[in-house]
Amino acid sequence: DAGVIQSPRHEVTEMGQEVTLRCKPISGHDYLFWYRQTMMRGLELLIYFNNNVPIDDSGMPEDRFSAKMPNASFSTLKIQPSEPRDSAVYFCASSSGTPQQYFGPGTRLTVL
Amino acid sequence: DAKTTQPPSMDCAEGRAANLPCNHSTISGNEYVYWYRQIHSQGPQYIIHGLKNNETNEMASLIITEDRKSSTLILPHATLRDTAVYYCIVDSGAGSYQLTFGKGTKLSVIP
Numbered sequence: 001d002a003g004v005i006q007s008p009r010h011e012v013t014e015m016g017q018e019v020t021l022r023c024k025p026i027s028g029h030d031y032l033f034w035y036r037q038t039m040m041r042g043l044e045l046l047i048y049f050n051n052n053v054p055i056d057d058s059g060m061p062e063d064r065f066s067a068k069m070p071n072a073s074f075s076t077l078k079i080q081p082s083e084p085r086d087s088a089v090y091f092c093a094s095s096s097g098t099p100q101q102y103f104g105p106g107t108r109l110t111v112l
Numbered sequence: 113d114a115k116t117t118q119p120p121s122m123d124c125a126e127g128r129a130a131n132l133p134c135n136h137s138t139i140s141g142n143e144y145v146y147w148y149r150q151i152h153s154q155g156p157q158y159i160i161h162g163l164k165n166n167e168t169n170e171m172a173s174l175i176i177t178e179d180r181k182s183s184t185l186i187l188p189h190a191t192l193r194d195t196a197v198y199y200c201i202v203d204s205g206a207g208s209y210q211l212t213f214g215k216g217t218k219l220s221v222i223p
Contacts, residue, residue, distance in 0.1 A: 004155075033210075043156070043199075043213035056210070091155050099146050099203075101211065103155030 004104035006092050012110045018080040021107045024073055025094030033101060034067055034077050035091040043091070049075065082111045115139070115202045121218040124194075130187040132217050134200030137181045143203060145176060146211065147185045149196040156199065156213070159185065190221045 005024040013019055025032050033048040047057040052069045060067070064083070069075040079086055089108050093101040117135040124130040136145065146161040160167055160174045162183070167174045173186040187194055199216040 042215060043150075045210060045212070048210065093155070099144060099161045100158045101156075103157070106153075106155050 004092055004094055004102050006090075006104035006107050008107060009105060010108045010110075012112065013082055014112050015083055016081045017111075018078065019082045019086075019109060019111075021077040021090050021092075021109070023075045023077070023092030023104060025075070025092070026102055027073065029094035029096045029102070030072070031095045031097055031101075032069060032075050033093040033095075034075070035093065035103075036088045037091065037106075038088045046077070079109075082109075084111045087111050115212070116200045116214055118198075118200050118214065118217045120215065121220070123220050123222055124187075124190045126192060126221050126223050127189055130190040130194065130219055130221070132185040132187075132198050132200075132219065133182065134184070135182045136200070136202045139180050139202050145174065145180075145183050146201040146203065147172070147174065148199045148201065148211075148213070149194075150199070150216070151193075151196040159198075190219075192221050192223065195219060195221045 007022045030051050034046040035043050036046055037043045044059055046059040047067045048055055049069045065079055067077045087110050089106045091103050091106045093103040095101045144161050144163050147159040148156045149159055150156045159171050160169055162174045162176055176183045197216040197218050199213050201211050
């Protein structure tokens, strides 16, 4: 199994631009999680899905952030418009409803 | 309120056992203890979890005190590749298994 796949691995953009991060979970996993990691705030859960349905988005910082999961094998996290304070590493993780979450390699986002 | 307390950093000599403590004095009866680690620039990696009994797998052992207010993760023979931040997480695991990561313990394995 290839594990959780995220793209791009690195993204550099300018303030005000739209950013889309992508995630392919492990096949057969029905839970998908988006996390953000910064030095100041550590690793934070943004949103999670169960069977493609968003269950809890209370961690999403503001309306500029949105996440979708159109099917079991693909999810996106979009930031529009992006701001410098959004610079962070964004992780996607999936699980089959057990305590063991499998994390992707992350996307390092830099907003100039 | 933080559910767990861990030392910010620890050193361990290569080849020796690394014992990472975690206090979770407010843990409730249905809450599990999970351990994850994050090697620099990688995503977190699941290590082990337990409820009441001690657990062992190919990576580590988890020792939970009888009152469940603290636990210790043991890496029996630490290698340089075990240098990472180790997170102790307490959660009920009911349904979604949402994980709340604290600051963790930065373990440095010294040659």
